[in-house]
Amino acid sequence: MRVTFYSWKADKIKRYGLVVILALFCALLLWIGQWSQLPVFSNKGEPRALSQGSAETPYVALTFNISWGSEKVHEILKKLDAYNAHATFFVSGEWAERHPDILEDIHKGKHEIGMMGYKYESYLEQEPAEVDTDLREAKAVFEKLGYKDLKWIRPPHGHFDKAVLKQIDKKGLQTVQWSINPHDWENPGTNKIIDQIMEEGSKGDIILLHASDSVKQTSKALDVIIPGLKQKGLEFVSITELVNGGKSKTTQVQ
Incomplete structure (x- = not known):
């Protein structure tokens, strides 16, 4: 017992x-x-790069890089307008200087504007003083054109490290990367661009596309991507709206 x-x-x-x-x-x-789920760019005081928004809100951010050319951007703007989709355009300072009228068209279309430095040369291939000069010149260009409150930057070619992030942070800017990259600038095929975005696209994603003259298939792909993601219950917002809609993931630089 x-x-x-x-x-x-x-x-x-x-x-x-x-x-x-x-x-x-x-x-x-x-x-x-x-x-x-730490707040955006919070890492015990160390700056980070935003790579994705909250998975708790039905937001997705279309982003377009432009560093040269003027032929494709209007096609893309027309598609965004037709589908009532807002986006964020990251442009280089040199391009903005050459095409202030197109930059104004982007602004009038209620799209957000971010910068990609001035010369669009990798910050990892420049000395810190050169990076500082590039950031300063870029800010000066956008301020001269009337865009004084820009806060988002995508480093040229997406290249950065901890030191670059700190330089960007000191300029009052915040780094933005992406979570989906179909490499549309390589023109891999319209269906390939569509398939990757439709398969991977979900809440909080930041989608990297381009509006420079190198892209031949991006505009056509938007005819499927935008309605398709909307059918998945997603809403297209700017980077600012993506961040304000919830806490966001950040990319840690090792």
């Missing part, structure tokens, strides 16, 4: 022990989840 009692007691302790372990494990997961 005593053996049976001790056996029953041991089994009970094991069951309670398992429950406690599971409870602690769940608590740990919740704690990790809480810290994975």
